[in-house]
Amino acid sequence: MRLIQKFILVYLVISLIAFGIGGVVVYRIFSNEIDRETNYELRRDVEDLTHLIGKGVSLDALIKAHVSIKNELKKKIPLDSTVFSDTLAYHRYSHDTIRQRKIQAYRTINDSTYRFSIYGTIIEPEDTQNSATKSMVILFLVLVAFSLILSFFVSKWLLSAFHASLMEMKKFNIQNSEPIELPVSSTYEFKNLNKFINQMTTKAIKDYNNLKEFSENLSHEVSTPLAVASGKLDLLLQDNKLPEHQLSHVITAQNSIQKLSKIQRALSLLTKIENAEFSEVTEYKLSENLNKLIEESRELVELKGIKMTSEIENNIEVKMDATLAEIMFSNLYQNAIKHNVENGIIKIILTEKSFVIENSGESPNVSPSLFFERFKKNQQSSESLGLGLSIVKKICDISNLRISYMFDKKTGLHKIEIVL
Numbered sequence: 001m002r003l004i005q006k007f008i009l010v011y012l013v014i015s016l017i018a019f020g021i022g023g024v025v026v027y028r029i030f031s032n033e034i035d036r037e038t039n040y041e042l043r044r045d046v047e048d049l050t051h052l053i054g055k056g057v058s059l060d061a062l063i064k065a066h067v068s069i070k071n072e073l074k075k076k077i078p079l080d081s082t083v084f085s086d087t088l089a090y091h092r093y094s095h096d097t098i099r100q101r102k103i104q105a106y107r108t109i110n111d112s113t114y115r116f117s118i119y120g121t122i123i124e125p126e127d128t129q130n131s132a133t134k135s136m137v138i139l140f141l142v143l144v145a146f147s148l149i150l151s152f153f154v155s156k157w158l159l160s161a162f163h164a165s166l167m168e169m170k171k172f173n174i175q176n177s178e179p180i181e182l183p184v185s186s187t188y189e190f191k192n193l194n195k196f197i198n199q200m201t202t203k204a205i206k207d208y209n210n211l212k213e214f215s216e217n218l219s220h221e222v223s224t225p226l227a228v229a230s231g232k233l234d235l236l237l238q239d240n241k242l243p244e245h246q247l248s249h250v251i252t253a254q255n256s257i258q259k260l261s262k263i264q265r266a267l268s269l270l271t272k273i274e275n276a277e278f279s280e281v282t283e284y285k286l287s288e289n290l291n292k293l294i295e296e297s298r299e300l301v302e303l304k305g306i307k308m309t310s311e312i313e314n315n316i317e318v319k320m321d322a323t324l325a326e327i328m329f330s331n332l333y334q335n336a337i338k339h340n341v342e343n344g345i346i347k348i349i350l351t352e353k354s355f356v357i358e359n360s361g362e363s364p365n366v367s368p369s370l371f372f373e374r375f376k377k378n379q380q381s382s383e384s385l386g387l388g389l390s391i392v393k394k395i396c397d398i399s400n401l402r403i404s405y406m407f408d409k410k411t412g413l414h415k416i417e418i419v420l
Contacts, residue, residue, distance in 0.1 A: 001178070006022075008147045008148070008151045009152065011147065012143070012147060015140065015143055016018050016140065019136045019139065019140045020136075022136060023132050023133060023135075023136040025041070026132045026135070026136070027128060027129055027266055030128050030131070030132060031128055031244060034121075034123050034128060035084075036100055038101040039084050039101060039103070039119065039120055040093040041120070041165045042084070042101060042103040042118050042120060042154060043082065043103065043105075043118075043120050044100075044214055045067075045103075045108065045120075046082075046103060046105045046116045046118065049062055049067070049069065049116060050107045050109060050114075052117075053069075053109050053114065054109050054110065059071070066089070066118060066119050066120055067116075067117075067118050068115075068116070068117035068118070069114055069116055069117075070114065070115045070117075071113070072106070072112075072113040072114065072115050080103055081106040082103065082104075082105040083103070083104045083105070084101060084102070084103055084107075084176075085098055085101075085102050085104070086100070086101065086132070087099070087100055087101075087102040087119055088100070089102075089119050092339055098121070098126070099120045099121075100120055100121045101119065101120065101121060102117065102118070102119040103116070103117070103118050103119075104116070104117050104248035107398075137152070157393065158187075161183055161187060161190045161273070162190060162193075164183040165182045165183065165185075165190070165193065165194055165197065165225065165227065166184075168180055168181060168182055168183075172201060174201075174204055174205055174208050177205050177208075177209060178196065179201060179202055179205065180196040180197065180198065180201045180204075182197060182198065211271075223261070226257055226260060226261045229257050230254065230257050230258065230261070233253055233254040233257065234252055234254070236250045237250055237254070264359070270329070270387070270390065270391055270393060270394060273324070273391070273394050273395060273398060279321065279324075280321050280322070280323070280399070281319055281320060281321060282316045282319070282320075282322050283318075283319060284317060284318050284319070284320055284322050284325040285317055286316045286317060286318050286325070286329070286350065286351060286355070286420075287312050287313060287314050287315055287316040287317075288325070289325070289329070290310075290312055290329060290348065290350060291310075291312060294308065294310060294333075297333065297334075297337065300337060301337060301346070302342075304337065304340065304342075305342060305343045305344075306337065306340055306343075306344050306345065306346055307343075307344070307345045307346070308345075308346050309345070309346070309347050309348075310347070310348040310349075310350075311347075311349045311350070312348065312349075312350040313350055313351055313352065316350055316351070316352060316420075318401075318420050319399075320399040320401075321399070324395045324398075324399065326393065326397075327395065328391075328395045328396070329355075329390050331368040331388050331389075331391060331392055332357055332392060332416060333346075333348075333357065334388075335388055335389070336357055336358075336359035336414075337359075339359070339361045339362075339414075340359050340360055340361055341360050341361060341362065344359065344360035344361070345358075345359065345360050345413075346359045346360075347359070347411075352420070353420060354417055354418060354419050354420055355417070355420060356416070356417045356418075357415075357416050358413045358414065358415045358416075358417065359413065359414055360412055360413055360414075361412070361413075361414050363407065363409065363412070364407055364414075366409050368405040368406055368414070369404075369405060371389045371394040371405060372389050372390055372392075372403075373390060389405070396418060401419065401420065402418070403416065403417070403418045403419075404416070404417050
């Protein structure tokens, strides 16, 4: 639900409560005004009857269903000679018992005291209530109609600056190193929002450039000393005069340097992926390249005694960067070979919907989903860097692919599935 719609909805709920209270108030005001007018008419009826009795008109001719006149003889008139009150009485037009106003008054006519009791109403209470309710409902419906018009038309004008800023933010690319240009707005809140967005994007560009420069410098500066150290160790290994115990130390150092070099290359690749430096999306021919990958590794698979089976549909393509695709599928296949067991199996299934690779291997000692994290591996002392699957996961994330990892204890098979 949009912001303006939520605002209108809250406004209408508050208005509904206000109209409900207002309806009660209006009904009370109308009722009081009607009671005053009714009292005035009842008082005038008493005066008219008093005038007629004074002229000698008989009481029988004046008494009606709603008029009662009694001669109280010489009874003294009370101080409060006119009293108004509410009563329930039959209404001849509505044919129902309703609330009506009543007057009880004492008048002295020709030395005799008369008690007048008259009841009646100008407007029925139900009519007043229905009129007040109908008025409030009509006003509320008019308010709803205008509010809907406001949300549909006026909101486009009011929020035009916000939508324009949102479109510019969608176009923003941190790699271009160009500050975002937001439209000028006369609204105070939008001015502050645009100011904050400009500050945020400028800082993001600066931080990105600093991080990218640091990563590139680190990768370049580290690789050179590692290459030099590896070369020097190679020279020592070629020295036949080197004692055996020193030779073992040199081999250990050489292996450590090679592992460090692999970590440096893997982290550098992860950084480039996170910085979206691979963004050339193409129709990657997955079926064709998978068959090539399997054929190139056939000798290695046979050498390890692994049984390889594949079910690859033809002409399957996936939209993603070709370099990242090569890295991801090659990484998964090499992992299946590297972490397999003697006389194990590898099975690859490719359809239009998914890519699945299964391989035998040791039972994991942690949840398979944790292998997507950096430096997470089954055995911390193993030669694996623990970065391969984290690279694969990152590639899937930026390529909008969903990946899952599971282990079947019954079959002893590791299964990785990528939904294409």
